[in-house]
Amino acid sequence: MTGERLAGAAAEVALGAAFLAAILAEVVAIGQSWGARYWLFGGVAAAVVCLLALLRRWHRGWFAAAGITIAALTVLVARLAHLPAEPGPALALALAVLVGAAVRALAPVPAAATAAAGLGIVVASQVAARPSPGIAAVASLAGLAWLAAVAVGLSLRLVDARNHATAEEVRRDERLELARELHDVVTHHITGIVLQAQAAQLVAGKHPEKLPGTLADIESAGSDALAAMRRVVGLLRDTADAAPASLGPERLDILVDRFARQGPPARLRMPERTGDWPPEVTSTVYRIVQEALTNVSRHAPHARSVTVTVGQDDEGITVEVADDSPPAPARHGHRGGYGLIGMRERVQSLGGELRVGPRAGGGWSVLATLPLPTGTAR
Numbered sequence: 001m002t003g004e005r006l007a008g009a010a011a012e013v014a015l016g017a018a019f020l021a022a023i024l025a026e027v028v029a030i031g032q033s034w035g036a037r038y039w040l041f042g043g044v045a046a047a048v049v050c051l052l053a054l055l056r057r058w059h060r061g062w063f064a065a066a067g068i069t070i071a072a073l074t075v076l077v078a079r080l081a082h083l084p085a086e087p088g089p090a091l092a093l094a095l096a097v098l099v100g101a102a103v104r105a106l107a108p109v110p111a112a113a114t115a116a117a118g119l120g121i122v123v124a125s126q127v128a129a130r131p132s133p134g135i136a137a138v139a140s141l142a143g144l145a146w147l148a149a150v151a152v153g154l155s156l157r158l159v160d161a162r163n164h165a166t167a168e169e170v171r172r173d174e175r176l177e178l179a180r181e182l183h184d185v186v187t188h189h190i191t192g193i194v195l196q197a198q199a200a201q202l203v204a205g206k207h208p209e210k211l212p213g214t215l216a217d218i219e220s221a222g223s224d225a226l227a228a229m230r231r232v233v234g235l236l237r238d239t240a241d242a243a244p245a246s247l248g249p250e251r252l253d254i255l256v257d258r259f260a261r262q263g264p265p266a267r268l269r270m271p272e273r274t275g276d277w278p279p280e281v282t283s284t285v286y287r288i289v290q291e292a293l294t295n296v297s298r299h300a301p302h303a304r305s306v307t308v309t310v311g312q313d314d315e316g317i318t319v320e321v322a323d324d325s326p327p328a329p330a331r332h333g334h335r336g337g338y339g340l341i342g343m344r345e346r347v348q349s350l351g352g353e354l355r356v357g358p359r360a361g362g363g364w365s366v367l368a369t370l371p372l373p374t375g376t377a378r
Contacts (some may be wrong), residue, residue, distance in 0.1 A: 012054065015097065019050040022090035030084050031037060041083055045074040046090035051125060053097040061110055064102040070115045071095055073274050092142040095121065096149035103153025104160065111153075118146050154175060170341045193221045224278075252289055256308055259293045264303045264323070266293070271312040281370055284346045286318050288354075291343045292321035292366040300325035316352070316371040324363040343368075 023046050030039035049067045056063045071087055078086040087095060095118055102114040122142045196218045204211050254269055260266040277285075289308055296306055303325035311318045340356060347354045352370040359365045 016050075016054055019053070019090060019094060022088075022093050023047060023050070026088045026090050030088075035148070038084055041077065041081075042074065042086055042088050042091070045070055045086070046088060046094065049091055049094040049098070052110055053094040053101075055207045056098055056101045060098075060101045060105045061114070064098040064114045065117075067095055067098040068114070068121060071121050072124065075121065087121065087142050090142055092145040095142075096145035099146060100156075100205055103150055103158045111157075115153075118149070124147050134231050167341050171345055173342065190228075193218060194220060244257060252286060252308070252310070255286070255290060255293070259297070259306070263293075263297050266306040266308060269307070269309045269311075271310060277317070277372070281350065281372065282286050282315065285317065285349060287346060288319045288343055288366065288368050289321055291340060295340075295366070296321070296323050296325075296364075301313035316369060318325035319368045319370070320365060322359060322363060326362070340366075 023043055026046065027039045027043050030042065049070050052063045052067045052070075071091055074086045074091065099114055099118040103111045105111075106114065125142055194297065200211060200215060200218065253271065256266045256268040289310075293306065293308075296303055300323050303323040306321065306323045309318075309320045309322070340354075344354045347368050347370065350370055352368055355365075355367045357365065
């Protein structure tokens with residue numbers, strides 16, 4: 001379980017403890033002022049809405065609607081049956097969580113409707129309540145809880161929208177980079193086709209029996225060129241399953257050496273053969289290493305060494321950049337930044353997988369797996 005999941009689980013446990021404490025406080029207060037039998041209805045209603053609040057991630061819209069409906073019925077029954085005023089502290093807190101989650105995550109119209117319904121519960125509770133000691137405090141608590149829920153929900157909604165916009169900008173920049181590389185991809189493939197066509201002219205005159213094989217090579221090169229260009233254009237059109245193509249072979253050794261001169265010692269391990277990689281795979285490998293080393297410089301200044309390992313087998317290519325930096329709270333909370341969004345965009349569009357996180361033996365690892373087209377892997 002990652003640090004992020006642990007933090008989320010701890011927050012839910014703390015929220016559950018707060019719900020339990022609020023229910024117990026409400027039960028004790030009603031039992032002392034009204035009598036033991038008067039707390040049961042409000043306590044059960046509060047427990048149900050608190051449970052909905054804890055399970056809100058399953059469906060924020062429906063669970064918020066269910067919680068608001070239960071709260072409205074609770075207010076009505078409390079008025080008609082001469083029970084303590086509702087919503088009490090526990091119910092108000094649970095409603096605040098449901099309203100805040102809905103305001104943050106739902107579409108604008110459902111979010112606004114949920115917030116308005118929550119406000120309606122607050123107003124209805126004040127209208128339906130009979131004058132009694134402490135009624136003003138109950139009403140104020142419900143109003144403050146609703147106001148805090150809307151404020152927090154809107155704040156988190158703005159943060160999510162800003163992060164989403166930034167991520168989309170990174171993706172657009174990555175696609176623009178691919179567009180600039182399209183010319184090089186076309187040149188790479190078409191140059192090969194032209195050379196083979198020239199060779200075919202020579203073969204036709206001197207060795208006609210070899211002409212069919214040469215023409216087959218030209219056909220294969222043309223198919224590869226069309227496939228690569230389709231992948232680039234597909235990604236630029238924002239399709240979900242497109243795959244990029246890019247530049248020719250990159251010099252990873254120069255990149256790693258430059259990093260080692262400015263940071264901790266770095267070691268590069270490469271497979272024996274890389275010349276048969278498609279250019280889009282070669283460029284993606286380079287960019288994975290480039291972004292991972294940049295992250296080491298920014299977020300692991302105390303790393304003592306870095307290892308860049310590129311491997312190839314029948315399944316495809318693996319790229320891992322690992323450092324031995326000591327654990328740090330900032331690093332464990334670091335998601336890799338927006339640079340990894342562009343990296344993930346390339347890897348996933350090629351049908352690969354990218355994993356980023358702490359290593360079992362200490363340090364941090366960026367691991368990518370890239371499949372090779374059929375007939376390429378050795």
